[in-house]
Amino acid sequence: MVTALTIAGSDSSGGAGIQADIKTMTAHHVYAMSAITALTAQNTTGVSGILEVPPEFLAQQLDSIFTDIPPQAVKVGMVSSGSLIAVIAQKLRRYGAAHIVVDPVMVATSGARLISEEAISVLKEELFPLAEVLTPNIPEAEVLSGLTITDGASMERAAEAIGSRYGCAVLCKGGHRVKDADDVLWSGGTITWLHGKRIDNPNTHGTGCTLSSAIAANLAKGRGLVEAVEQAKRYLSGALADGLDLGQGSGPMNHAFAISGDYADLEV
Ligand SMILES: Nc1ncnc2c1ncn2[C@@H]1O[C@H](COP(=O)(O)OP(=O)(O)O)[C@@H](O)[C@H]1O
């Protein structure tokens, strides 16, 4: 079975973070493993608390995983401190991890800040150079590139600036656009637009986590980057279009939209 690992924070409401990643990888028939960086007390209306794991314990989780079931791809999500990022980079290097997707999570939809200022510089120095692809949303791409993004051309410029600086591909996500949901991939000097119809659904909690873990699942299966991103976007759009409506704020998507869940006729 194809295997993948998510290194991210736990979302108690199940729509983002580790929970979204495991659901997404499972929906792709990929065996999902996790290394938890922090617990969040969170629901669809906001984040009320964050409890980071000690760096030594994150290291222990990563050693346990890599020495037993090596993942064929790794997704890195919320990592709030520089010391945790340094541990991740050291372990990914040591074990020669392949197909690393880094979602530079900074702020949740609800407005909660999920990374410290010092951690952003460690992210850039230690983790970005190991990544196959980074997946910033528009505000994150602005922070990382130092450019203002107002349209498709400036999304392309920001993706190129980040990608050429850190030597990896960059998917600048367009969920924060108004009329469409077009994302742009910059990879080795080539621009590929992934056009997405804007779905009229206010429940977008965890879209970024879901997209990045779907990309990791597809890379783990051996797909090339462009195809992995295209397939991931298709999955994300399906989960969003399913129209799940839970909670009082920006709710989660239906990660299981394509799974029947009916095993009555299964012969065992
Ligand atoms: N309303 C929407 N309709 C269709 N796709 C969307 C919508 N909102 C977000 N997306 C898609 O979800 C993915 C995550 O994007 P985005 O919301 O920008 O990331 P983040 O969750 O990190 O802020 C992207 O592929 C984006 O185009």
Ligand SMILES: Cc1ncc(COP(=O)(O)OP(=O)(O)O)c(N)n1
């Ligand atoms: C534990 C945890 N990790 C990440 C996020 C942010 O999720 P993301 O999909 O990037 O973005 P939003 O959907 O929240 O905009 C989170 N909330 N919790």
